[in-house]
Amino acid sequence: MCYSSQASNGEEPSSPFREWLRIRMRSVGKCVVFVMIFGSLQVVPCSDRVHLVLSTDLLSKFFDRVRWENYQRKYRGKILSPTSPEGVRVGKILGKILEGMYDGLGLQHDYHASIYSPEKIDCDHFSMAVQSDDGQKKISPQRRDGRFGIRYGTKHVEGMNWEVMLVDSDFHNAEYLSDGKIVFYTGVLTLAGSEESRRMIKHADSFDAFIDAVIATSLSHEVGHGLAHHKAELFMRGLWLHVLLVSPFLRHVGMLPIGLLLALIYSFLSRRDELEADHIGMMLMAAAGYNPRYAPMVRWWHSLYGSDENAFSTHPSCERRAKILAQDEMVKQAMDVYKKVKAGQRFSFFN
Ligand SMILES: [Zn+2]
Numbered sequence: 156m157c158y159s160s161q162a163s164n165g166e167e168p169s170s171p172f173r174e175w176l177r178i179r180m181r182s183v184g185k186c187v188v189f190v191m192i193f194g195s196l197q198v199v200p201c202s203d204r205v206h207l208v209l210s211t212d213l214l215s216k217f218f219d220r221v222r223w224e225n226y227q228r229k230y231r232g233k234i235l236s237p238t239s240p241e242g243v244r245v246g247k248i249l250g251k252i253l254e255g256m257y258d259g260l261g262l263q264h265d266y267h268a269s270i271y272s273p274e275k276i277d278c279d280h281f282s283m284a285v286q287s288d289d290g291q292k293k294i295s296p297q298r299r300d301g302r303f304g305i306r307y308g309t310k311h312v313e314g315m316n317w318e319v320m321l322v323d324s325d326f327h328n329a330e331y332l333s334d335g336k337i338v339f340y341t342g343v344l345t346l347a348g349s350e351e352s353r354r355m356i357k358h359a360d361s362f363d364a365f366i367d368a369v370i371a372t373s374l375s376h377e378v379g380h381g382l383a384h385h386k387a388e389l390f391m392r393g394l395w396l397h398v399l400l401v402s403p404f405l406r407h408v409g410m411l412p413i414g415l416l417l418a419l420i421y422s423f424l425s426r427r428d429e430l431e432a433d434h435i436g437m438m439l440m441a442a443a444g445y446n447p448r449y450a451p452m453v454r455w456w457h458s459l460y461g462s463d464e465n466a467f468s469t470h471p472s473c474e475r476r477a478k479i480l481a482q483d484e485m486v487k488q489a490m491d492v493y494k495k496v497k498a499g500q501r502f503s504f505f506n
Pocket residue numbers: 376377380429432
């Protein structure tokens with residue numbers, strides 16, 4: 156009779172499942188150690204959602220720095236100057252949004268904000284318009300605790316260098332890159348200023364106010380991505396999905412089903428991030444002194460130019476975004492801040 160060497164040593168032969176589980180547990184163990192060293196559990200201001208992010212956000216900063224430099228090359232000759240009419244208008248609105256945000260977070264105004272210029276130009280007067288810090292608003296940083304005693308994630312925006320690249324393009328969109336960098340395409344302004352828009356928008360106080368609201372809605376949404384630390388969360392999400400889904404099942408299930416499942420998960424979570432940035436953006440608009448009721452109106456207006464949603468969409472449809480922003484609870488939360496700002500009273504994004 157023949158016995159295996161393991162059996163003769165008195166050991167149970169290891170089943171393929173046990174071997175698989177052992178390898179997985181080891182991977183999860185390494186991941187937990189990584190998270191304990193490099194991860195940070197935080198609460199997102201305004202939405203109060205608890206999330207796990209990479210505390211040393213070097214990866215997303217590195218990749219987005221490369222993208223930012225690529226955009227500089229790609230849009231050479233199409234980047235509008237900070238002193239152009241659009242640059243001055245967007246710069247002023249950015250300044251108001253950031254001032255309101257740092258006030259609402261109880262943080263010092265030690266940030267810097269500018270409209271990116273490919274040429275070195277002397278624009279001291281412009282810097283003053285963007286950066287409202289006049290040295291009078293020095294507030295001690297308040298690191299506040301949120302749900303379950305977990306700290307609000309605000310440290311990453313302290314001392315941040317916010318920069319907007321204004322691109323002359325038909326594209327009506329904006330994009331947040333890590334580390335305070337925003338790419339803003341002027342197509343949305345052209346669209347908002349069109350005769351067709353003038354006919355559609357009848358509720359705005361004035362058409363000028365509507366165009367400002369379009370810029371404020373779009374910019375505050377992108378700043379909202381920055382405040383919610385979505386990029387750092389995305390990298391942490393990628394790590395967990397790899398450890399829990401890709402690595403264990405890729406060999407057994409194949410690339411296509413795993414790829415589809417990953418696309419579905421990423422798209423679903425991306426849509427949730429977009430809605431969260433909308434919510435934060437509406438609060439930032441209010442803090443900047445813009446009527447937050449404009450936010451759902453602008454999304455509704457944008458939906459008229461077409462925006463579909465399916466399971467693989469990274470963004471919800473503008474129609475759904477408008478409906479969610481128009482919910483009573485969300486409007487009330489933003490209007491409370493807006494009324495305090497208009498009355499010159501102190502306000503806070505924390506409960
Ligand atoms: Zn977004």
